[in-house]
Amino acid sequence: MTAAEFQNLTKSFGDFTAVDDMSLTIPQGRLTTLLGPSGCGKTTSLRMLAGYLSPDSGRILIHGTDATTTPPEKRNLGMVFQSYALFPHMTVAENVAFGLKVRRVPAEARRRKALESLELVGLAHQAGKKPKQLSGGQQQRVALARAIAIEPELLLLDEPLSNLDARLRIQMRAELRRIQSETGLSVVLVTHDQDEALEMSDEMVLMKDGRIQQQGAPQDVFPNPANRFVAEFLGYENFLTLAGGRRATVRPEHLRLTENTAGTADARHTADAATLTLTGHVRDIVYRGVDVLTTVTATDRSGDEVRLLVDSRATTVPDLRIGDAVSVHAPDRHVVTLSN
Numbered sequence: 001m002t003a004a005e006f007q008n009l010t011k012s013f014g015d016f017t018a019v020d021d022m023s024l025t026i027p028q029g030r031l032t033t034l035l036g037p038s039g040c041g042k043t044t045s046l047r048m049l050a051g052y053l054s055p056d057s058g059r060i061l062i063h064g065t066d067a068t069t070t071p072p073e074k075r076n077l078g079m080v081f082q083s084y085a086l087f088p089h090m091t092v093a094e095n096v097a098f099g100l101k102v103r104r105v106p107a108e109a110r111r112r113k114a115l116e117s118l119e120l121v122g123l124a125h126q127a128g129k130k131p132k133q134l135s136g137g138q139q140q141r142v143a144l145a146r147a148i149a150i151e152p153e154l155l156l157l158d159e160p161l162s163n164l165d166a167r168l169r170i171q172m173r174a175e176l177r178r179i180q181s182e183t184g185l186s187v188v189l190v191t192h193d194q195d196e197a198l199e200m201s202d203e204m205v206l207m208k209d210g211r212i213q214q215q216g217a218p219q220d221v222f223p224n225p226a227n228r229f230v231a232e233f234l235g236y237e238n239f240l241t242l243a244g245g246r247r248a249t250v251r252p253e254h255l256r257l258t259e260n261t262a263g264t265a266d267a268r269h270t271a272d273a274a275t276l277t278l279t280g281h282v283r284d285i286v287y288r289g290v291d292v293l294t295t296v297t298a299t300d301r302s303g304d305e306v307r308l309l310v311d312s313r314a315t316t317v318p319d320l321r322i323g324d325a326v327s328v329h330a331p332d333r334h335v336v337t338l339s340n
Helices: 042-050 091-104 107-119 137-149 165-185 194-200 226-232
Strands: 002-013 017-029 031-035 058-060 077-080 154-158 188-191 203-208 211-216 238-241 249-252 256-259 267-269 274-289 291-299 306-311 325-331
Touching: 002 042, 002 274, 017 042, 017 194, 017 211, 031 165, 031 194, 042 077, 042 154, 042 188, 058 137, 091 107, 107 137, 107 165, 107 249, 107 256, 137 165, 165 188, 188 194, 203 226, 211 226, 226 249, 238 306, 256 306, 274 306, 291 325
Parallel strands: 031 188, 031 203, 077 154, 154 188
Antiparallel strands: 002 017, 002 058, 203 211, 238 249, 256 325, 267 274, 274 291, 274 325, 291 306
16 A cells, blocks of 8 residues: 655756655555655655645655645645644644644534544643643644644654654654554654664665665665665764675674784685684774774775774673784674675
8 A cells, every 4th residue: 555656756946956856655554764864855855745845847646646736735644843833822732623623623523633632642631731831842742643633644744853852852753653553644754863763664765865775674774775875874884895896884783803913914704704804903992881892994805994893792802902903803694785
């Protein structure tokens, strides 16, 4: 089942192409994140889906119907903005019921639906208060309840947690995931936070320069980044060249250190063909209690010097000093070959 679809969507602002021939299917009843750095096109994509921007070319389908030129108020989409956009003169219940009032829902039905939506976000007891009497996290939940109250075909969330402190962001991630699971809503979330996307997504879509770089379930994308951009954005630290000029990456926690008394500086495979080994020298050691971060400079198969960050359990790392010769080992199953 498909909730929405982009077909060869393009949008430019002057000489800047924000979305470049983008095609994307948004599954029904799932939480899809559009993820990437500022300027990658994720918010422009969301605003085109909402109807606030018109594409230069391409089509937008909502449940199989062409909605490219349909005005926002007729798309039956719920939208939660970064700034919450609550009406300060209205009570919490009035804010939540506002979209229903615009749709001419009778007063008693509005009241009942507003309270049901507030109950879903755990704020029914705050129905009579004004937004300024609530915390930032509570205001965000009111904005979410207002979007849900109209029973949208799609719920669109534009960086909804970016104004919250770290503790509240973590709480709201779980809250949003619970609400999506309980309601079965199709949700599209825009974020620049990879942790947020990994934790919340059923489907994550990584974007750069208006194009999709990789998409899929977090469990599929994270261990198998398609290219260096995706790998760096998801927190991979170590990049090197393998035999044949192939580019690769490996995460710090998948590397193992051993002392190298021979002190050789070439890159080679060990006798264990399933393990890649690079030799080099320790350049920095950071003790963090549970683990130790060791920076090693080594030479890869291309002859280039590479910087490797090794994350070791404090109980297993050898007793090393800056300048010591070491070998860095990576099981081949954890060495990810990149397309570019």
